[in-house]
Amino acid sequence: MLNRETQTQRGEVLTEMSGRDAWTFSQADFESIAQIAKTYFGLNLSRSKMALIQSRLGQRMKQLGMSSFSDYLVRLQGPLAKDERTELLSVLTTNVTHFFREQHHFDALRNTILPPLLKAAAEGQRVRLWSAGCSTGPEAFSLAMTILDLCPAAKTWDLKILATDIDPIVIETAKVAQFPQAELDGIPRELQTKYVTETGPSGVGEIKGNVRSMITFGVLNLIDPLPFHGPFDVVLCRNVAIYFDRDTQTKLWRTFSDVMAPGGHLFIGHSEHLTGAAKSEFSKTGFTMYQRKGV
Numbered sequence: 610m611l612n613r614e615t616q617t618q619r620g621e622v623l624t625e626m627s628g629r630d631a632w633t634f635s636q637a638d639f640e641s642i643a644q645i646a647k648t649y650f651g652l653n654l655s656r657s658k659m660a661l662i663q664s665r666l667g668q669r670m671k672q673l674g675m676s677s678f679s680d681y682l683v684r685l686q687g688p689l690a691k692d693e694r695t696e697l698l699s700v701l702t703t704n705v706t707h708f709f710r711e712q713h714h715f716d717a718l719r720n721t722i723l724p725p726l727l728k729a730a731a732e733g734q735r736v737r738l739w740s741a742g743c744s745t746g747p748e749a750f751s752l753a754m755t756i757l758d759l760c761p762a763a764k765t766w767d768l769k770i771l772a773t774d775i776d777p778i779v780i781e782t783a784k785v786a787q788f789p790q791a792e793l794d795g796i797p798r799e800l801q802t803k804y805v806t807e808t809g810p811s812g813v814g815e816i817k818g819n820v821r822s823m824i825t826f827g828v829l830n831l832i833d834p835l836p837f838h839g840p841f842d843v844v845l846c847r848n849v850a851i852y853f854d855r856d857t858q859t860k861l862w863r864t865f866s867d868v869m870a871p872g873g874h875l876f877i878g879h880s881e882h883l884t885g886a887a888k889s890e891f892s893k894t895g896f897t898m899y900q901r902k903g904v
């Protein structure tokens with residue numbers, strides 16, 4: 610199908626897919642979407658992404674049988690607004706994730722951070738870990754496998770992993786815990802053997818129940834007030850704040866600081882930075898790794 614994009618002097622991007630499907634996406638339309646994204650999700654949409662967003666919105670509008678952006682805006686304000694905003698979120702963000710992403714974080718957890726926490730849990734103390742913005746779950750599963758590999762008895766202690774994301778679709782996928790072999794290959798071979806079922810003819814393997822039972826998955830928007838107080842001993846929030854504007858990022862670091870135990874460990878994404886007053890409440894312990902002060 611012919612798919613041609615041109616940008617006019619007014620900043621209007623015109624897409625011509627075929628005469629029948631042609632629709633326009635103006636600067637003002639982009640601003641409307643950017644406003645919704647900021648209000649509901651804390652997202653910061655850069656103008657440089659306008660063509661990309663238009664293309665993705667075009668796919669969503671096609672699914673809905675719409676050819677006019679104003680119809681789509683009406684849907685975003687009507688009775689289906691809440692559901693459509695969830696769809697919009699998937700259009701605007703990426704859920705890219707993988708097992709043992711940023712290996713140095715998992716090395717630090719295995720070698721220095723988890724051993725004292727496991728000792729405390731073995732002595733009856735409460736230990737909580739949070740994968741915030743967990744997407745389909747590989748981050749939380751990697752954490753649980755690392756813990757079980759260090760200490761199989763950990764699943765009987767008061768040690769729990771919370772894994773949350775704003776997108777209900779990825780949370781449902783995480784709960785099912787089935788992944789194609791290509792994704793499972795991110796798990797070190799010896800851990801795969803222990804904690805993943807054999808890949809069947811469908812090419813899909815499942816994370817075993819002992820790993821899954823350590824994690825509670827739930828839908829949670831990080832820009833809303835949190836429904837819990839912690840304290841968390843470990844928080845991983847990686848490659849999430851990158852989508853937020855600076856004010857929202859600053860509030861997020863404050864939020865984490867408030868729910869983390871003194872001495873708790875925070876991991877962020879490779880292109881993210883702590884900002885604002887909360888920054889002084891953390892000591893840097895390594896690249897994109899921080900420890901809440903007050904041990």
Ligand SMILES: C[S@@+](CC[C@H](N)C(=O)[O-])C[C@H]1O[C@@H](n2cnc3c(N)ncnc32)[C@H](O)[C@@H]1O
Pocket residue numbers: 650651702703704705706707710741742743744745748773774775776779829830831832846847848849852
């Ligand atoms: C690129 S993925 C990162 C997944 C994982 N943390 C990792 O590093 O592999 C970003 C995730 O952040 C989630 N997200 C975006 N905005 C959010 C918000 N306001 N609250 C909670 N999660 C959000 C997205 O739905 C997406 O699943």
